Amino acid sequence: MVSRSLQLKILSAIIVFGAWEIAGRIPVSYAFPTFIDSMVALVRMAFDGTLLVAYGETLKPLVVGILISSIFGIGIGLWIGLSEKFDWLFSPIFIVMQAAPLAALIPILVMAYGIGLTSKVFVVCIMAMPVIVLNTAGAVRNTPASIKEMGKSYLGSDMDIITKIILPSASPVIFSGLRLGVSAGFIGAILAELKITPTGVGDIITYSRSIADYPAMYAAIFSIIMLAVLFLNLLERIEVYLFEGNVRGYASD
Amino acid sequence: MTVFGIRLPAMSSLILWALLWEIVGQLDLTFFIPPLSEVVVTLTGVIGTSSFLKALSETAYAFAMGVFFAVVIGIPVGILMGKNRLTDELLLPWVNMFLSAPLTALVPVLMVLFGFGMKSIIITTTLFAIWIIILNTRAGVLQINRSLVEMAHSYGAKPLAAFYKIYFWAALPEILGGVRIGIIRAVKGVIIGQLLISIVGFGALFELYASNFLMSHFWAVLIVLFALAFSVSEILAYMERRVAYYAASR
């Protein structure tokens, strides 16, 4: 017996993809292929290796950028959360970065670092880093005072308190910051491929648009959105699995 | 932070960073970073020019329209999802998906469907903003006190009246929270849209400055843009705090 929730998810998918199919058959626009055509194109590209090569290319700046953002983001965030001076000095930068449309920096990055991997990694980093830093700093700052006092009263050293109390206590929020960072990183990676130089999936999108192979274009877009959503879902599940008790445990009832 | 017993305001360190920028610029380390003073001088010159005003008004128009559609569509959909379980279960997976999906990938589709103009940029902006508005509105409606709804029914409120007299107001703090995040996302959306469809607004201006190596022009426009975006987000945060009082006392 399939659960109601899953049944409805399938029903919902059928409705949306059905509407796509019908809209494509009318067609609402010469540039709007049917769902089935797009899926055929997707399967074709998946089997002839086009997608595999493309993703190898697309994931490179994404993975490098996310790694750099995570390591530096968590490090800086931890420092900001622990030190009032550092907080005063660096928080404003990341608060402004978080609110500002950093994508506008892309033209300058291209001029400074060319159209290669470096620029694309940079784009991923500026998109992903602020949320990682701000989440980490906030989580570190909001460690419940009483557990820190507990650590102190049971003779924990400063290092003990950071590694055994502050970091574990902050890790759920740090992790969700990472998830948001990855989500922003995906936006940056694709933006970089569409804006800087068409490589990887961005290349499939741009090229198939230029030769009016719309099913292939839609298939590539469909695949990158699916990949991002599935990956973020996976991260969310890991998060729930790792920190289930932790999150609920804060209730002081 | 406090120095010599004086409490320094939160964002005051930006002055220090501006100073650092000026020094780096004066040292002439890199062509890409002109001194801040030079940028500010350019800024005062650029602000009055017709090309800047045109870019600003085009961007403001796209942004306002995008946010308008996101709010006008997003809030009712969110209320509907919060009230009706079937709608909720049918729509929620998609809302969650688009909330975290790389929406930049959809811009090329918008370009082929709606052309290389304003329409595509407005839709991009709406797409960036709408999902969080729907989700927050839904969350706001879901936490409405049951007895408030029962009160409305017992006094004979019609469904539509209940919709606008009870649900909207009871969920207002969450809705405003969603609108605030939505608007911050919309700022990013409108710029990303203009960068990819680079023939209107600031997208075109950036292209022009970058190809002519007008560094201080570029930074000047960037400063204006960042300042505007930051002000918008701070004003909204302030407004949200003003209604926070009744979020607590509901």
Place this chain on the structure above:
Amino acid sequence: MVMPQIKEAVMQLDVSGTENAVVARNVSKNYGKVEALKNMSLEFPRGQLTSLLGPSGCGKTTLLKIIGGLLQPTSGEIEVNGKPVNAPGPDRAFVFQDFALMPWANVIRNVAFGLELRGVAKSEREAIAEKYIADVGLKGFEKSYPHELSGGMRQRVGLARALSVDADVLLMDEPFSAVDEQTRRKFQEDLLRLVQNENKTFIFVTHSIEEAVYVSDQIAILLPRPSRVSEIIRPTGFRSMDADTIRRNPEYLDIVDRIWASLRSYVE
């Protein structure tokens, strides 16, 4: 006022004969212009339970945290076993009002955490922790997480953690205020037994008059604005009696009434 004024009427025990485990001397604590504690002196006899009782704002938790070394006094000093202290030490263990359990750690790790921070080997500290988990009545919950426990059980974990480091002095900051009334009564009875069986000194902050009179060998009544010790009461008549009969004892009821009479004007 340097020394607390001691009411002769209830003062029946000779304090000078008892050795003090903790002594607070002229302790003051200011937060900017606010005086949280002003020139407070108090003695805590060894092996006994002393309550700090008073309306909110009287500085009872501040004093406890200064004794625990978590706060630094602006002036004055704290002596533990005759030696001045100004930081947390192995001679004192703290029980927190909100339990201060680590939500990501199970019961046994929480209980053994004090020993873990002291560098005790894992097998050894877990053996000690297991003993105290059983002592507080949580046998079988070693692998549970705090969110799976009720409020009362969580505070038992906090108590087991304090006991497992084997400190001379137990500092309890309103430990039962976050648990329900019935659990609280059970806790109070257990605490009486604990004071009798363990040779430890207890310093107990509470805002419940009945609780203070029920469990204490000595009650220090603190009053706010300015913060001071207004009275020290040593209930003696019913201390050796059965836990069930204390609440019907005339002396118990008298003391409760008297304390309420002196505190009622401070309650808003």
